[in-house]
Amino acid sequence: MTEATQQRSIVLILARDLASMLATPMLIVDVEGAVIFYNEAAGAILGRPFTEAEPVAFEDWGPAFDPRDVEGKPVALAETSLGIVLKERTPAHRTLRFRNAEGIERVVESTAFPLYARADEFVGAVAVFWGKHEED
Amino acid sequence: MRARIWGSRGSLATPGPETVRYGGNTACIEVALSDGSLVILDAGTGIRGLGLSLDGRRPARIDILLTHLHLDHLEGLGFFTPLWDPATDLHIWGPTSPVQSLSERIATVLSPPLFPVHLMDVPSSVSFHDAPQGEWAIGPATILSQPIIHAGPTVGYRIQERGRSLAYLTDHEPAIGSDLGSVAPEWISGFSVARRADVLIHDCQYTEEEYPARVGWGHSSTEHVATFAGMAGAASLVLFHHDPMHGDEQLEAMLRRVRDLYPHTDDVALAREGMEIDLSPGSAAVG
Numbered sequence: 367m368t369e370a371t372q373q374r375s376i377v378l379i380l381a382r383d384l385a386s387m388l389a390t391p392m393l394i395v396d397v398e399g400a401v402i403f404y405n406e407a408a409g410a411i412l413g414r415p416f417t418e419a420e421p422v423a424f425e426d427w428g429p430a431f432d433p434r435d436v437e438g439k440p441v442a443l444a445e446t447s448l449g450i451v452l453k454e455r456t457p458a459h460r461t462l463r464f465r466n467a468e469g470i471e472r473v474v475e476s477t478a479f480p481l482y483a484r485a486d487e488f489v490g491a492v493a494v495f496w497g498k499h500e501e502d
Numbered sequence: 503m504r505a506r507i508w509g510s511r512g513s514l515a516t517p518g519p520e521t522v523r524y525g526g527n528t529a530c531i532e533v534a535l536s537d538g539s540l541v542i543l544d545a546g547t548g549i550r551g552l553g554l555s556l557d558g559r560r561p562a563r564i565d566i567l568l569t570h571l572h573l574d575h576l577e578g579l580g581f582f583t584p585l586w587d588p589a590t591d592l593h594i595w596g597p598t599s600p601v602q603s604l605s606e607r608i609a610t611v612l613s614p615p616l617f618p619v620h621l622m623d624v625p626s627s628v629s630f631h632d633a634p635q636g637e638w639a640i641g642p643a644t645i646l647s648q649p650i651i652h653a654g655p656t657v658g659y660r661i662q663e664r665g666r667s668l669a670y671l672t673d674h675e676p677a678i679g680s681d682l683g684s685v686a687p688e689w690i691s692g693f694s695v696a697r698r699a700d701v702l703i704h705d706c707q708y709t710e711e712e713y714p715a716r717v718g719w720g721h722s723s724t725e726h727v728a729t730f731a732g733m734a735g736a737a738s739l740v741l742f743h744h745d746p747m748h749g750d751e752q753l754e755a756m757l758r759r760v761r762d763l764y765p766h767t768d769d770v771a772l773a774r775e776g777m778e779i780d781l782s783p784g785s786a787a788v789g
Contacts, residue, residue: 373687374692376649382689383680484598485650487635 375489377481385492396490400453401423401451411474411497413466424448431464436473438463443490447478451491454481461498473498503643503663503781506532506699507605510773512673512707512721512743513574520749525775527551528574529672529743530742531703535663539641542566543659543670543782548775549578553585560584565640567633567647569672570598570656571607576669579608592625595647597655598632605630628787633657651675651691652720658695666781669699669736672743675720682729693734701779705743709756712745724756728763738769 373397374382382403385392391408395401400421406466412431420483433442441451441462449477450458457479464471509515509527517526526545535541540561542549545568564584569575584590596604605621608630611785612621621628646660649669658671676682676691687693698704707721721743722730731739741760742755757772764770771777 371556374646374689376651376691379680379691380651383678485600 374402375483377489379417381481381490390496391495393493393495394490395424395448395450395452395493396421399448401427408439408464408495411466411472411495413468413470424452425457431466433447434463436461436463436464447476448491448493451478451493503536503661503666503667505536505668505779505781506534507548507775507777507779508532508552509544509546509578509771510742510744510775510777511546511574512705512745515547515574515577516746521744523750523774524744524772526775527550527627527775528577529569530578531670533661535641535643535785537641540564541643541645541661544575544603544672545570545579545582546576547578547581548575553581553583555561556584558589560587562589563591563593565593566594566595567645567659569628569658569670570597570652570654571611572673573611575672576608576611580612585624585626585628588625588627592626592628592629595631595633597649597657599655603630604632613745622697624780628704633659644769646695647697648692650695653718656720658692660695660699663781664781664783666780666785667699667701667761668779669696669702669704671695671704673720674705675722675726676730677719677722677726678720682726687733690730690733692698694728696730696734696736698735699737700781701738701740702734703742703773704731706741706756706760707743708776709746709759714722724759725763728760732764738771740771740773740777741762742773744773 381394385405389407391411393404393408400419400423404416433441447458447460459477463473474495474497475496481490483489509530511526511528515526515528527548528542530546530548531543532552532661533541563716595644608619635645637644643661643663647657650658652673660669671692680690704727705722706727710723713723753772
């Protein structure tokens with residue numbers, strides 16, 4: 367890739383714009399699975415706001431939240447909704463329990479779906495999630 | 503590389519006494535490469551005059567780069583005289599669509615009941631190409647095309663030859679996807695096409711007062727184009743896609759506003775029919 371072409375896909379730019387205007391928690395990863403943006407509502411659930419630092423790989427970012435199923439059994443990153451999308455490039459949904467950056471236990475419904483700019487061009491994925499309840 | 507503007511109006515051809523200085527024809531720019539190759543940016547009504555001017559100097563192959571398929575960028579194609587010459591080898595490039603091929607979409611306009619002749623019946627050899635995302639070559643020039651924010655599939659083009667670059671973002675609303683003043687360049691639509699271009703031809707359809715009522719229509723205000731061009735570091739800026747409701751005096755007021763907002767260079771101009779842009783090495787660009 368030359369310097370001239372180093373730019374986010376227009377689909378990701380639009381997705382980020384949509385996310386920034388939503389009260390629905392929304393997180394965006396790029397084609398490599400790097401977390402490139404999440405909105406304020408997602409930051410409130412994750413326990414820390416998104417900062418304009420370098421993108422962080424999902425596999426480096428995810429384990430810190432110790433994802434588990436509703437019974438408390440560990441869930442591999444590849445089995446989270448985003449993990450499934452990145453692996454299979456199909457929509458996925460599941461309920462997850464995790465500990466956020468402030469140490470608060472959260473249970474969320476998470477739906478993730480792939481972003482295809484063209485039929486054969488996967489550019490990333492979006493996850494939206496809803497907090498089910500909070501256990502302090 | 504030399505460019506000549508044959509149409510700079512947006513949305514609707516607007517002839518009349520109020521538009522004589524900058525012209526009423528819709529988008530079309532001729533780009534002549536150093537080896538004689540001819541590239542045409544968009545096929546608005548301005549392409550009719552361009553076609554007529556080619557008599558006696560017409561290359562066998564012509565490449566038309568369509569930014570998108572709104573009528574003001576396509577409606578002149580049927581009146582482009584080389585289209586009706588069996589000797590013409592015409593290559594039409596345009597944005598991809600998830601629904602229809604480029605030829606199917608163009609044929610929607612160039613066929614009855616909107617046009618008397620079916621596209622398949624024109625005598626010239628016409629080939630259709632999805633504009634690649636990235637770089638490719640036409641003659642000695644490198645072309646970069648990338649999707650940009652407008653209403654529907656749209657691309658911006660950058661033409662580079664012998665170290666000089668022309669960026670063309672005619673219908674573009676980068677402000678819909680980003681707060682231009684605060685986001686990193688990688689998150690700004692069209693940035694890589696415009697980055698450090700010698701000449702940036704950019705949408706400037708609205709005043710700042712008009713824009714709030716037209717958010718999402720796919721165009722830029724005076725403030726947006728000044729901010730975008732400043733971030734991109736364009737050496738020269740040409741304001742394009744003039745609103746059909748704006749007469750010459752209104753356009754000149756908009757030019758003054760952009761110059762106030764864009765202090766990086768005094769090389770800001772309104773696109774006008776007949777404007778020549780010289781991008782040969784060492785030239786001063788906008789004439």
